[in-house]
Amino acid sequence: MVRDAQRKVVKIYGAGGLRQLEAYQTGILVSPQGEILTVLSYVLDTDDLAVVLDDGRRFKAQIAAMDPVSELALLRITAAGEALPAFDLSLAAEATAGQRVLALSNLYNIAGGDEPVSVLQGVVSAIAPLDARRGSFATGAARPVYVLDAAANNPGAAGGALIDWNGQLLGLLGKELRSRVTGAWLHYALPAAEVFPSLQRMRLGQAGDEDARPAAPADPLTLADLGLVLVPDVLLRTPPYVDRVIPASPAARAGLRADDLVVLVAGEPAASCKAVVETVGRLERFEEVLIAVLRGGEFIEVTLSTNGGDGDDR
Amino acid sequence: MIARLPLACLSLALLSAVGRGADDLALREQRAFDRAIAAVSDAVVQIRTVGGLDQVEGQSLPQGPTTGLIVTQDGYIVSSAVNFVQRPSSVLVRLPNGRQRPARLIGRDTGRMLVLLKVDGEDALPTPQAAPLSEVRVGDWAIAAGRTYDAERVNVSVGVISALGRMHGRVVQTDASASAANYGGPLVDLRGRVIGVLTPMAPSSPGGTDASELAGTEFYDSGIAFAVPLEHILQVLPRWMADGDLQRGLLGVGMVDGNPHAVPPKLTAVWPRSPAALAGWQKGDVIIAVDGRPVESQTQLRRQIAPRYAGDTLRFTLRRGEGGDAEQFDTETALSGELPPFRPAMLGVLPTRPTETGGVTVREVWPGSPAAEAGIQRGDRLTAIGESEIGTLDAAVALLNAQAPGDQIVLKYVRGDEQRTASAPLAELTAAPWAFDEPPASATEPSGTADGGEDLVELRIPEFSSVARCVDPGNEGYPPAVLIWLGEASASAQQRQAAVWREACLRDRVVLVLPTPTGKQGWSADDVEYLTRLTAAALSRFGGDARRVVIAGAGKAGQVAYLAGFKARRWVRGIATIDSPLPRTLTLPTNSPNQRLVVLSLQTPDQPLTALVRRDLARVADAGFAVAQAERRGTVGPAGIGPEIRDALCAW
Numbered sequence: 001m002v003r004d005a006q007r008k009v010v011k012i013y014g015a016g017g018l019r020q021l022e023a024y025q026t027g028i029l030v031s032p033q034g035e036i037l038t039v040l041s042y043v044l045d046t047d048d049l050a051v052v053l054d055d056g057r058r059f060k061a062q063i064a065a066m067d068p069v070s071e072l073a074l075l076r077i078t079a080a081g082e083a084l085p086a087f088d089l090s091l092a093a094e095a096t097a098g099q100r101v102l103a104l105s106n107l108y109n110i111a112g113g114d115e116p117v118s119v120l121q122g123v124v125s126a127i128a129p130l131d132a133r134r135g136s137f138a139t140g141a142a143r144p145v146y147v148l149d150a151a152a153n154n155p156g157a158a159g160g161a162l163i164d165w166n167g168q169l170l171g172l173l174g175k176e177l178r179s180r181v182t183g184a185w186l187h188y189a190l191p192a193a194e195v196f197p198s199l200q201r202m203r204l205g206q207a208g209d210e211d212a213r214p215a216a217p218a219d220p221l222t223l224a225d226l227g228l229v230l231v232p233d234v235l236l237r238t239p240p241y242v243d244r245v246i247p248a249s250p251a252a253r254a255g256l257r258a259d260d261l262v263v264l265v266a267g268e269p270a271a272s273c274k275a276v277v278e279t280v281g282r283l284e285r286f287e288e289v290l291i292a293v294l295r296g297g298e299f300i301e302v303t304l305s306t307n308g309g310d311g312d313d314r
Numbered sequence: 315m316i317a318r319l320p321l322a323c324l325s326l327a328l329l330s331a332v333g334r335g336a337d338d339l340a341l342r343e344q345r346a347f348d349r350a351i352a353a354v355s356d357a358v359v360q361i362r363t364v365g366g367l368d369q370v371e372g373q374s375l376p377q378g379p380t381t382g383l384i385v386t387q388d389g390y391i392v393s394s395a396v397n398f399v400q401r402p403s404s405v406l407v408r409l410p411n412g413r414q415r416p417a418r419l420i421g422r423d424t425g426r427m428l429v430l431l432k433v434d435g436e437d438a439l440p441t442p443q444a445a446p447l448s449e450v451r452v453g454d455w456a457i458a459a460g461r462t463y464d465a466e467r468v469n470v471s472v473g474v475i476s477a478l479g480r481m482h483g484r485v486v487q488t489d490a491s492a493s494a495a496n497y498g499g500p501l502v503d504l505r506g507r508v509i510g511v512l513t514p515m516a517p518s519s520p521g522g523t524d525a526s527e528l529a530g531t532e533f534y535d536s537g538i539a540f541a542v543p544l545e546h547i548l549q550v551l552p553r554w555m556a557d558g559d560l561q562r563g564l565l566g567v568g569m570v571d572g573n574p575h576a577v578p579p580k581l582t583a584v585w586p587r588s589p590a591a592l593a594g595w596q597k598g599d600v601i602i603a604v605d606g607r608p609v610e611s612q613t614q615l616r617r618q619i620a621p622r623y624a625g626d627t628l629r630f631t632l633r634r635g636e637g638g639d640a641e642q643f644d645t646e647t648a649l650s651g652e653l654p655p656f657r658p659a660m661l662g663v664l665p666t667r668p669t670e671t672g673g674v675t676v677r678e679v680w681p682g683s684p685a686a687e688a689g690i691q692r693g694d695r696l697t698a699i700g701e702s703e704i705g706t707l708d709a710a711v712a713l714l715n716a717q718a719p720g721d722q723i724v725l726k727y728v729r730g731d732e733q734r735t736a737s738a739p740l741a742e743l744t745a746a747p748w749a750f751d752e753p754p755a756s757a758t759e760p761s762g763t764a765d766g767g768e769d770l771v772e773l774r775i776p777e778f779s780s781v782a783r784c785v786d787p788g789n790e791g792y793p794p795a796v797l798i799w800l801g802e803a804s805a806s807a808q809q810r811q812a813a814v815w816r817e818a819c820l821r822d823r824v825v826l827v828l829p830t831p832t833g834k835q836g837w838s839a840d841d842v843e844y845l846t847r848l849t850a851a852a853l854s855r856f857g858g859d860a861r862r863v864v865i866a867g868a869g870k871a872g873q874v875a876y877l878a879g880f881k882a883r884r885w886v887r888g889i890a891t892i893d894s895p896l897p898r899t900l901t902l903p904t905n906s907p908n909q910r911l912v913v914l915s916l917q918t919p920d921q922p923l924t925a926l927v928r929r930d931l932a933r934v935a936d937a938g939f940a941v942a943q944a945e946r947r948g949t950v951g952p953a954g955i956g957p958e959i960r961d962a963l964c965a966w
Contacts, residue, residue: 261404
């Protein structure tokens, strides 16, 4: 069963090879005609792109399509008349947290030539949105990924297959990233269900779905609208204490006071003044916002609305 | 042949059954993991902190939520100290029903890197069951749970138990992945019982002071993770709730150097006013058992003591004396949380050289010292301090090391044929009791050119290319003192220095070592390693007196002298500097009876740096070192310092 799956995973060789940038990664066959799905990376940035199958046969590959929004790419090889073993993404399974899984990839380029790719075991640690940064760039994916408890995301592994113990495809291994939440290197895979729409679009030659990112509100809500003035934002992460509340404002009506510490805004934790302003700014002016504060060791939740209605104290 | 067919069929059937069985096993294990996690997940809480530092020890801290474990129904929660290293101003806990509650930090367990929190207003929180340590076996499945990525679901990492009783008996080791994603969360067995609470830890050096709370976080991807047994936490919980902070227990002893796994715990020093001192332990005693369990090496002793807290009382069995005279005795001793910095006590006598047995003959008595008060005079021979007889100078120093300034001691001495007794309170070994006279200017002029060049001995250390030139006072007489002077680099400058010092060296028997800095810019911190090796080499090459080793320099060289002196504490007993503030990169160690250090600082008055030098010296004095200051008058060059001053530094 694992052997079957290994045959559907290919090794990709391309650009790189200097200064910690490996010139290899992994990909999966997604159609018997030789379509290969992999992650979009600098490795593909070459005219001399090669794909080596599980049995060692080497093909020159073409980039058929790219999806920069989801950072995926579709390659094509020509295996005259032959039906290659491939994963069918439409039949892929969904993983649950805690599920034992296998990661198939060519990490560290251990598998050379006609050797099958490496198999690692682990469990799905969590299913959560990717809140990661690579170096200093924040990647935009807000959709949930499979966070893995396995050494799955080492150099060269991106584009590999995540399968369950029955050999069913669960997802595609992602690129190396550092989590902003834990500060640690993240091992994760993109769920097949997230990857499939992108694959469809690439096959049809459509551009990536730019609308996937949430649009900025037309008339964003501000703290001034709510009548809240926070303390001056002088530190790297200034704790969001309320400096004063404008009389007869939604905040005043809801009973917020000076020296309250804002801890949650619309369910999201408020780590700093900047974060509060940002979170509030993603809402439209007419929307209600749930704010939670700490006052003298007490936890208080209120709903603020600019509509003139009173907020409720809970 | 026919008979083989059924056999083949049977084995084929068996094989496929095994194949299916393997799949079944995987499925059953999967279900077992799920059930174990479900059993404990309600007691795993998400913690958010607000405020505090952004960086600790130069590391930026991750911003996400962290994990904790509920341990009592009324709201006590345990988490890892690493989650609170930024000292936050507010703590918010998300309870299993989704409600958020503020939490108070009750205290820390610095011996096990944990913190205790309390949320108020709850009385029926879910608590986990603890797995008895006796039932935990190496190789058993272990699941690490945290609640960082998703407040609704725990995140999971699976591994096995790798070892028990790690870190001197304090933690269980697993290869499940522990990181900021689950520090503070539980390590669970297959039956859903909590084995321990995950926290990062790293091996610390023997005799090291408090470990950093961030130590061990670099292991997160290495297959090494630690958990403090919940069984232990529940046992110590009532005391933790009452005391607030739990501190590691300390004894206050120094032990012989060597491989701690092989060398027995033989005492070389006893901190004054420490638990060891109060119990009457002395230098030379050997600890042979703790609470009835024999300890044969220092590591075994650490294993008994490291898991204990300040305030715990243990029964120590010690052996004093050798061979047939050896006696064995027990003491019940309570460990303490802190040891005050060691301040050496001073009697005020300068012993004669060479050292001898049968007491210590007095060469000089400092005016105004306890010895002077007690009426001791030049020529007297001290035979006993307090209860114990003094055989040698070393024994006397050790006895004095165990006293603190202010203690009243009784001295017995012999003058002529009479035995006498006197007593006096000990003073603190501080500012210069010695007078410092500038020698007349004429004596400081360098005496011409290559005079004495042929008498310089060259000292080389393998692996280093620099050469040190030394003035050797010869082999007759008592062991010489060793003075390492960090001067100019050129060979001719060194020869000039040597010529100037030669007379003083020969008169007072001082080996003067003039090393050459490795860099072209003069002395720098890179030379510290070389100087350490050089000190040891000079001591052995010239048969120097281990009690009288001084490293000295002026200005920038003086800063390097501080660095090298503190680094090479095993050999160096004094640091002398001229107009040198402490280097900014130096972390000041505290004084210890084993490795006493004395500092002499000469300052030219009204220099821009003088105020800074004085402030730095105050810091050094606070760390327990004896500091002497003197002012230089006139503009005499560094050659004007006589070596007698050096020798005086190394007296008690």
